[in-house]
Amino acid sequence: MSLTSGGPDGGGRTTALAGVRSALAAVRAYLRGVMGADAYERYLEHHRAEEAAGRCAAPPLTEREFWRDRTDRQDTDPQGRCC
Amino acid sequence: MSPVSRGAGGASETTLVQDPALPPVAVDESVLEAEDRRWTPAKIAVWVALALVGGLAWVMLALVRGETVNAIWFVFAAVCTYLIAYRFYSKYIEKQLLKPNDVRATPAEYKADGKDYVRTDRNVLFGHHFAAIAGAGPLVGPVLAAQMGYLPGTMWIIVGVVLAGAVQDYLVMFFSMRRGGRSLGQMAREELGVVGGTAALLATLLIMIIIVAILALVVVNALGESPWGVFSVAMTIPIALFMGVYLRFLRPGKVMEVSIIGFVLLLAAIIGGGAVANTGWGQALFHLDRVPIAWGIIVYGFIAAVLPVWLLLAPRDYLSTFMKIGVIVLLAIAIVVVRPEVSVPAFSEYAFKDNGPVFAGGLFPFLFVTIACGALSGFHALISSGTTPKLVEKERQTRFIGYGGMLMESFVAIMALVAAVSIDRGLYFVMNSPASLTGGTVETAAAWVNGLGLAGVNVTPEFLAGTAQSVGEPSIVSRTGGAPTLAVGLSHIMQQFIGGAGLAAFWYHFAIMFEALFILTAVDAGTRVARFMLQDSIGNVIPKFKDTSWRPGAWLCTAIMVAGWGYILILGVTDPLGGINTFFPLFGIANQLLAAIALAVCLAIAAKRGTFRHLWIVALPLAFAAVVTITASAYKIFSLVPAVGYFAQNAAFSQALADGKTSFGTARSVAAMEAVVRNTMVQGVLSVVFVVLAIIVIITALIATMRAFRAGGGDSTEDPAVPSRVYAPSGPVPTATERAVLDEWKAAGISTVPAAHH
Numbered sequence: 001m002s003l004t005s006g007g008p009d010g011g012g013r014t015t016a017l018a019g020v021r022s023a024l025a026a027v028r029a030y031l032r033g034v035m036g037a038d039a040y041e042r043y044l045e046h047h048r049a050e051e052a053a054g055r056c057a058a059p060p061l062t063e064r065e066f067w068r069d070r071t072d073r074q075d076t077d078p079q080g081r082c083c
Numbered sequence: 084m085s086p087v088s089r090g091a092g093g094a095s096e097t098t099l100v101q102d103p104a105l106p107p108v109a110v111d112e113s114v115l116e117a118e119d120r121r122w123t124p125a126k127i128a129v130w131v132a133l134a135l136v137g138g139l140a141w142v143m144l145a146l147v148r149g150e151t152v153n154a155i156w157f158v159f160a161a162v163c164t165y166l167i168a169y170r171f172y173s174k175y176i177e178k179q180l181l182k183p184n185d186v187r188a189t190p191a192e193y194k195a196d197g198k199d200y201v202r203t204d205r206n207v208l209f210g211h212h213f214a215a216i217a218g219a220g221p222l223v224g225p226v227l228a229a230q231m232g233y234l235p236g237t238m239w240i241i242v243g244v245v246l247a248g249a250v251q252d253y254l255v256m257f258f259s260m261r262r263g264g265r266s267l268g269q270m271a272r273e274e275l276g277v278v279g280g281t282a283a284l285l286a287t288l289l290i291m292i293i294i295v296a297i298l299a300l301v302v303v304n305a306l307g308e309s310p311w312g313v314f315s316v317a318m319t320i321p322i323a324l325f326m327g328v329y330l331r332f333l334r335p336g337k338v339m340e341v342s343i344i345g346f347v348l349l350l351a352a353i354i355g356g357g358a359v360a361n362t363g364w365g366q367a368l369f370h371l372d373r374v375p376i377a378w379g380i381i382v383y384g385f386i387a388a389v390l391p392v393w394l395l396l397a398p399r400d401y402l403s404t405f406m407k408i409g410v411i412v413l414l415a416i417a418i419v420v421v422r423p424e425v426s427v428p429a430f431s432e433y434a435f436k437d438n439g440p441v442f443a444g445g446l447f448p449f450l451f452v453t454i455a456c457g458a459l460s461g462f463h464a465l466i467s468s469g470t471t472p473k474l475v476e477k478e479r480q481t482r483f484i485g486y487g488g489m490l491m492e493s494f495v496a497i498m499a500l501v502a503a504v505s506i507d508r509g510l511y512f513v514m515n516s517p518a519s520l521t522g523g524t525v526e527t528a529a530a531w532v533n534g535l536g537l538a539g540v541n542v543t544p545e546f547l548a549g550t551a552q553s554v555g556e557p558s559i560v561s562r563t564g565g566a567p568t569l570a571v572g573l574s575h576i577m578q579q580f581i582g583g584a585g586l587a588a589f590w591y592h593f594a595i596m597f598e599a600l601f602i603l604t605a606v607d608a609g610t611r612v613a614r615f616m617l618q619d620s621i622g623n624v625i626p627k628f629k630d631t632s633w634r635p636g637a638w639l640c641t642a643i644m645v646a647g648w649g650y651i652l653i654l655g656v657t658d659p660l661g662g663i664n665t666f667f668p669l670f671g672i673a674n675q676l677l678a679a680i681a682l683a684v685c686l687a688i689a690a691k692r693g694t695f696r697h698l699w700i701v702a703l704p705l706a707f708a709a710v711v712t713i714t715a716s717a718y719k720i721f722s723l724v725p726a727v728g729y730f731a732q733n734a735a736f737s738q739a740l741a742d743g744k745t746s747f748g749t750a751r752s753v754a755a756m757e758a759v760v761r762n763t764m765v766q767g768v769l770s771v772v773f774v775v776l777a778i779i780v781i782i783t784a785l786i787a788t789m790r791a792f793r794a795g796g797g798d799s800t801e802d803p804a805v806p807s808r809v810y811a812p813s814g815p816v817p818t819a820t821e822r823a824v825l826d827e828w829k830a831a832g833i834s835t836v837p838a839a840h841h
Binding site for chain 2: 030031039046066067068072073
């Protein structure tokens with residue numbers, strides 16, 4: 001994210017802008033991770049890896065099914081929150 | 084660099100060998116050690132500088148006696164101590180006691196299911212774990228402990244976390260991870276046998292009831308006679324319901340989107356609350372006494388615990404996490420920018436007495452039970468076993484997530500302490516002393532607090548009334564429980580950072596709102612967890628109860644749990660002696676006893692691994708927690724000073740009733756005297772039960788430890804070792820050797836990044 005490394009077409013600002021943009025994207029991805037917003041993507045990733053290894057026959061859950069399943073399983077396996 | 088591992092950990096573990104076709108899945112221990120030992124001049128300079136700044140900060144706090152001390156020294160003392168402890172002590176624990184082995188797969192790898200067991204980026208998991216352990220506890224205890232001055236609390240928070248709290252969290256997380264993410268209760272049963280395991284389970288159940296009750300009491304005290312607070316906190320319920328429906332039916336999985344919408348609605352509820360509280364109908368509807376609010380929370384607690392998770396708990400959790408991260412970052416920045424001056428003495432007049440108005444009892448042991456969360460919190464053992472160990476990617480990361488995560492919570496406690504000691508001392512005592520002492524009005528409260536003879540205390544009724552008005556409250560006299568004081572302190576700091584005096588009331592209610600949000604989430608989740616534990620226990624006798632989807636059983640067990648904490652809550656709210664000052668010690672004792680139980684289980688496990696030379700790492704905090712809590716319980720049970728001992732108080736009031744008196748001490752009627760007799764009996768009996776259960780657990784753990792010592796080790800209850808097929812660095816930033824391994828994976832064309840973190 002260097003402000004001095006401009007491209008040949010005077011793109012110093014564009015590089016900086018790109019840097020800011022990628023930093024913001026990293027912050028967003030981090031927050032999504034902490035909040036658990038990326039759970040479905042991670043599930044799909046796991047599912048794909050299983051498929052590639054030839055271990056998984058059933059198609060993956062859809063996004064709606066996945067989130068339903070996630071909260072419904074919490075109904076039967078609650079986790080404490082701290083004081 | 085040879086990736087082949089030594090057999091680390093359990094005595095019975097055979098040497099694991101990784102798949103030779105893969106790049107190294109672990110950095111060899113000897114390479115790591117060599118890297119640690121390579122002291123370049125720059126590295127030496129950094130650590131010397133940290134030690135000097137930290138040392139200077141401690142000197143400023145502990146030895147220099149000026150008129151005031153700047154809050155920035157708290158930050159420096161804390162951060163430098165944490166960094167040094169993390170770099171040296173936690174590494175020592177890792178090397179000598181836990182011996183993680185990165186060749187060994189974690190449950191997130193060998194049990195991967197894409198749902199509960201998911202390899203998670205270490206930095207993300209750090210944030211996730213921190214959000215799960217940090218709540219209202221570290222915000223409340225330090226505020227009450229400020230009665231004794233700033234130094235005792237600061238020292239205990241910082242030293243306690245380094246040697247006890249963070250050690251407990253780290254150990255429990257590591258041992259649970261080695262057991263596929265088993266819970267503390269299951270580990271206690273396995274390691275301590277039926278007697279110890281059952282005592283641990285029963286103690287945990289009772290402790291959860293008392294913790295939920297006292298947390299609820301804090302909320303009730305913050306909302307009593309505060310129409311603004313009641314309105315904005317009540318609005319969190321419809322906001323959460325809306326978010327739940329949105330996530331379930333409208334846009335499933337759009338967690339960030341709905342959290343931002345919820346956050347904006349929360350802000351609107353806080354701002355709207357100010358307007359509503361000024362209207363006639365707002366006053367009529369939301370100006371409530373503490374007893375109806377307590378009943379409201381009891382009814383809420385029952386309904387919330389039987390509703391499906393998606394409707395209320397899940398969205399509330401998202402809101403609470405969102406607020407937690409935002410508020411803590413904001414407060415840290417504000418303290419560094421504003422750098423408030425603290426005029427509270429290092430040791431106050433009450434540090435060496437046992438008759439403080441905020442809570443009774445001397446510095447030892449009561450300081451150490453008043454501040455539980457932030458220094459040593461047994462409740463964390465329930466979080467550190469369970470969810471987080473199922474998400475850890477590599478074994479070595481537990482030091483950063485477990486030990487480091489707790490250091491962060493400790494920092495939150497330090498910030499709460501700074502906020503509490505940066506407000507006027509007289510105001511502090513007026514807010515935190517029960518109405519039976521302050522008399523409840525600004526005139527009586529000012530006269531009372533000025534008459535205490537405390538240094539630097541001279542308040543006028545006008546100042547008290549003006550402060551109440553500036554934060555939008557009808558009164559700030561006897562607003563016990565810690566939350567309102569923290570809110571005043573936070574508002575005092577934040578308005579200098581953003582918004583000026585015009586936003587004082589907004590920041591006050593913002594603080595009340597997030598504390599209530601954390602607590603109500605904990606109440607809801609705590610009731611649910613306790614209900615499952617109860618169902619499981621009853622299920623041993625009546626098998627039908629094991630079926631958690633069986634409605635009558637679920638409802639009955641929920642009702643029993645709610646009745647349990649609800650009863651204590653009502654006792655606390657109606658307590659003639661003030662509530663918080665007599666009940667809060669029970670909260671701290673319960674929490675620390677749970678810590679003693681968790682550490683006792685860890686001691687037994689560590690002994691069975693055959694690492695006797697370094698067992699003191701566990702024995703030290705266990706001994707301290709045991710001594711503190713058993714001494715505190717003994718005071719509460721046997722002390723002849725009525726303000727300290729529950730049974731002494733009980734006897735004094737019983738005698739007064741028998742003598743036909745109609746008013747005694749701060750109880751002004753026969754009914755109030757009878758209430759004191761009843762409350763002290765309940766508190767006393769609970770103290771006895773807690774301490775007996777904890778002693779049983781500790782003794783069974785010591786027996787297991789001795790047995791392992793004689794045999795030179797014991798059976799390992801760990802899951803079988805499976806070789807890992809992935810690699811990830813252990814700390815927040817990869818070291819040079821770790822980067823080299825990452826490059827090897829990159830060169831081999833295999834992604835080392837956990838799913839969906841590109």
